[in-house]
Each structure stands twice: as C-alpha cells, then as structure tokens.
Amino acid sequence: MEVKYDEIKVIGFDADDTLWINETYFRDAEEKFAALLEGYETKNTIDQDLFKMEIKNLELYGYGIKGFVLSMVESALELSNNNVSHDTLHKILDIGKEMISHPVELLPDVVEVLKQLSKKYRLIVLTKGDLLDQERKLERSDLSEYFHHVEVLSDKKESNYQHLLDHLEIDVKEFLMIGNSLKSDVLPLINIGAKAIHVPFHTTWQHEQVEDHETNGKEYQTISGLKELLKLV
Template identity: 75%
Template sequence: MDIDYSGIKVIGFDADDTLWVNETYFREAEEKFADLLEHYETKNKVDQELFRMEMKNLELYGYGIKGFVLSMIESALELSNNNINQTTITKILNLGKEMISRPVELLDGVVEVLGKLEKQYRLIVLTKGDLLDQERKLEKSGLSKYFHHVEVLSDKQPENYQNLLDHLEIPVNEFLMIGNSLKSDVLPIVELGAQAIHVPFHTTWAHEEVPVEEQTNNHLTVGKLSDVLKYLN
C-alpha cells in the first residue's frame, strides 16, 4: 500500500502484544482457570462466563490483570453457586500473581526498530491497562530510554487519542500510531485523520476483534514490526 509518511514527526507505539507478549499469558491463565472449575462446568462454558464477566466489569475495573482476576473470582462464585472453596480462590489469586511476576518477553525486532526510529522521530508509548502493571513492564523491558512520553489510557477511543494529542501539542497530520489491535490502535486513529500501521499478533482477545464490515483499508498492515522500517527509515 502506497502511503506517504514524509510528514510524520511523532510515532506512538502500543505496548501489549506490540512491544512485548501479553495476550498469550491471559490465554494460559484462562486454561488453568477452566481446569480449576472442571467439576462445575465445561471448559467452553467457563470461557464464555469469564468473558461475559469481564465485559460486565470493564467499566468498573478497566483493563489489566487485576480486573481479570476479580472477574475470575466472581465467575467462579457464580458457576459454583457460591460453593467454591477457599483453596480454589487462593489458586485463582495466585494465577494473577504469576501473571504480574512474569518476565517481560520482547517481541522480535523491537529493539532494532526503536533504536533506528528514535534517531528520526519522537517516540511515545500509548497503551491501556493497569497503570502500575504497565509501568512495571516498561521498566523491566529496558525500553524506557527510547520514549519521550508514556501514557496509560483508560480506553482507546478517538476522543482519548485527540485529548492526548492536544495535550502534547502534536498535530494530527504529524502523528502515526503502530499497534496490534485494529479496534484500539488503528480505527480510532484513522477516524481522527491520523495514520496507523497494523502489526497483527497471533492471538487476539475477543473484545479486540473487529467484524470484517467495520474494517478499513486506510492503513498499512505489515507482517512483523521490523517491516515498518521499509516505510519509515
């Protein structure tokens, strides 16, 4: 796709599943959670109930591991008719602690890409999730030195992006967003009139999936992060 990036001065990067692995750990925790509840419901039913609970609680807890753990506990109580024992509740809590304690696994090409782009562009992180968890991951990643600004958003709607761009005094036509989620990193940016590059991750949370009829061709999609250097460097 032939897109002109010559006017771009600031590049925003999503964090989870763009810079480092994230969704994979949630899927692993979901599998273990379903195993813990195998005496109460089928795996498919447990998965469905957990997702329903996450969506129900999203406005209360926001995105991130802590809200995920609370939704697992609430789902376990409902699926067991409040018969779940303390030992299982403790195991659910430990699933969350294990997720938080995991080392940060950078995706291929991240250091190379950031190292080259920082010489030509102002780089910022625009992610969503739990503030403490995202700050922890950024620190452990060793990537902080590449970024001029880090912002953890409560959500990634067009107004969230516009407010931040206004606050940082970044003209829309000088901004490019790079991320793995069409729903969060691409479509809201395109709606604003800015540019976006989609770098799909092999696993996508159901909440981030976009129906084919709502997708757009007004952006570039690449197979891996290092491919952006063909267009930006």
C-alpha cells in the same frame, strides 16, 4: 494500498503484544481457570462466563490483570453457586500473581527498530491497562530510553487519542500509531485523521476483534513484523 508517511514527526507504539508478549499469558490463565472450575461446568461454558464477566466489569475495573483476576473470582463464585472452595480462590489469586510477576518477553526486533526510529522521530508509548503493571513492564523491558512520553489510557477511543494529542501538542497529521489491535490501535487513529500501521499478533482477545465491514475504506497498512517499519518511515 499505498500510504505515505512524509509528514510524520511522532510515532506512538502500543505496548502489549506490540512491544512485548501479553495476550498469550491471558490465554494460559484462562486454561488454568477452566481446569480449576471443571467440576462445575464445561470448559466452553466457563470460558464464555468469564468473558461476559470481564466485559461487564470493564467500566468498574478497566483493562489489565487485576480486573481480570477479580472477574475470575466473581465468575468462579457464580459458576459454583457460591460453593467454590477457599483453596480454589487462593489458586485463582496465584494465577494473577504469576501473570504480574512474569518476565517481560520482547517481540522480535523491538530494540533495533526503536533504536533506529528514535534517531529521527519522537517516540511515545500509548497503552491501556493497569498503570502500576504497565509501568512495571516498561521498566523491566529496558526500553524507556527510547521514549519521550508514556501514557496509560483508560480506553483507546477517538476521544482518548484526540485529548492526548492535543495535550501533548501533536498535530494529528504528523502522528503515526503502531499496534496489534485494529479496534484499539488503528481504526480510532484513522477516524481522527492520523496514520496507523497494523502489526498483527497471533492471538487477539475476543473484545478486540472487528468485523470486515468496520475496516472497509480505511487507509492503513498491515505489516508482519516491526522490522518492516524501517522500510516505510
């Protein structure tokens, strides 16, 4: 499917798993959490309970590590019938602190691509998660110089994007979004008349997965890495 980008003036980038690695650390944390609770339930049950807890708590805590840690604590209490030890709870908190303090690992070719695109386009970051954590990661990444604007959204639905583009006075037809999530970074933009390019990451959170029928008839391109952008725009 050929998509033309002649009108594009502004390019938005998702951050987690598009510019730098993120989801891998959540998968590692889930493994550690399951190991801590193995005396109470099977790994499969622990994984399912934690995911359900995260989804239940999204409206309260939003996306990000802090909400994830609170969901782990609540899940541990529920799975253990409130018998989980103080030591285990401390270890769960340590998992979260380790995630927050983890060095930022950029994905391949990020700097080269941003350096080239910033000469021709206005670049912005559109991500979701915890504001403090995302600001911290952007600072550690040394990528700030390439972006005109950074926005941490509470969610990535059509209304969130439309409101932000209106606020920044960006014509939707002149906007291109780059991201790893079809649900959050591609389909909402296509639905409001913008362009989007999908750059898959090797692991995707269950909540971000979509069914095949949801992408039917949607005009977007998928590339294997950010460097391919330089051939398209």
